[in-house]
Amino acid sequence: xxxxxxxxxxxxxxxxxxxxxxxxxxxxxxxxxxxxxxxxxxxxxxxxxxxxxxxxxxxxxxxxxxxxxxxxxxxxxxxxxxxxxxxxxxxxxxxxxxxxxxxxxxxxxxxxxxxxxxxxxxxxxxxxxxxxxxxxxxxxxxxxxxxxxxxxxxxxxxxxxxxxxxxxxxxxxxxxxxxxxxxxxxxxxxxxxxxxxxxxxxxxxxxxxxxxxxxxxxxxxxxxxxxxxxxxxxxxxxxxxxxxxxxxxxxxxxxxxxxxxxxxxxxxxxxxxxxxxxxxxxxx
Numbered sequence: 001x002x003x004x005x006x007x008x009x010x011x012x013x014x015x016x017x018x019x020x021x022x023x024x025x026x027x028x029x030x031x032x033x034x035x036x037x038x039x040x041x042x043x044x045x046x047x048x049x050x051x052x053x054x055x056x057x058x059x060x061x062x063x064x065x066x067x068x069x070x071x072x073x074x075x076x077x078x079x080x081x082x083x084x085x086x087x088x089x090x091x092x093x094x095x096x097x098x099x100x101x102x103x104x105x106x107x108x109x110x111x112x113x114x115x116x117x118x119x120x121x122x123x124x125x126x127x128x129x130x131x132x133x134x135x136x137x138x139x140x141x142x143x144x145x146x147x148x149x150x151x152x153x154x155x156x157x158x159x160x161x162x163x164x165x166x167x168x169x170x171x172x173x174x175x176x177x178x179x180x181x182x183x184x185x186x187x188x189x190x191x192x193x194x195x196x197x198x199x200x201x202x203x204x205x206x207x208x209x210x211x212x213x214x215x216x217x218x219x220x221x222x223x224x225x226x227x228x229x230x231x232x233x234x235x236x237x238x239x240x241x242x243x244x245x246x247x248x249x250x251x252x253x254x255x256x257x258x259x260x261x262x263x264x265x266x267x268x269x270x271x272x273x274x275x276x277x278x279x280x281x282x283x284x
Contacts, residue, residue: 069126
């Protein structure tokens with residue numbers, strides 16, 4: 001059984017109802033184009049980090065990064081690259097990430113050592129955008145690829161799992177770290193689930209747990225680039241940049257799971273609300 005989250009897309013006149021009209025090469029090109037579209041905000045984050053080493057227009061670097069990323073978000077909305085619904089999702093990710101940042105910097109997991117007017121406690125406001133970039137990618141992909149889920153678990157199980165994962169990011173500083181138990185729970189809960197994506201009318205499937213693992217690994221690679229560009233500093237990087245410990249892959253995979261579950265259920269709620277509004281308007 002599929003999740004009721006379905007969307008369609010059109011590219012240059014080839015619609016999702018004409019799967020035979022596109023070659024494999026064309027589909028590959030469209031798939032890659034959608035990847036570029038979904039990564040626009042994440043790409044903007046890295047471009048801004050790099051630019052901040054060239055110029056900050058006289059602003060503190062963290063403040064410059066925050067101002068540019070706010071303008072990027074506004075520009076994406078005004079040019080319809082991002083919907084209001086997706087802006088709302090990103091705001092939630094920003095808040096969830098910012099709370100986590102406050103705690104992690106307080107206990108010394110990493111630091112933002114530079115001066116900034118836009119810091120709250122020890123955390124600059126732009127830090128939440130790095131979590132929002134993950135949420136933006138998932139939300140954009142959901143729309144562009146018309147993502148659906150086959151054999152999804154009950155929604156309540158997903159919510160409970162995401163809450164436990166989030167709590168463990170805090171509690172593992174005082175209690176045993178249960179991330180591997182949580183990863184086992186993920187495997188048990190989603191082993192039958194497949195992520196179905198559509199490119200020019202043809203559907204493809206990937207096991208959801210494989211997606212989680214691949215996404216966690218790719219974000220770890222991105223984290224290495226981010227720390228190289230001075231987004232934040234781990235304790236072992238105080239004397240100079242070093243590659244991020246590979247154990248962080250599991251942390252990012254768990255963060256992807258939280259992000260995915262949030263987007264999945266927020267989109268379901270949005271579609272349900274929109275359907276209710278349409279139904280009421282027809283009755284009036």
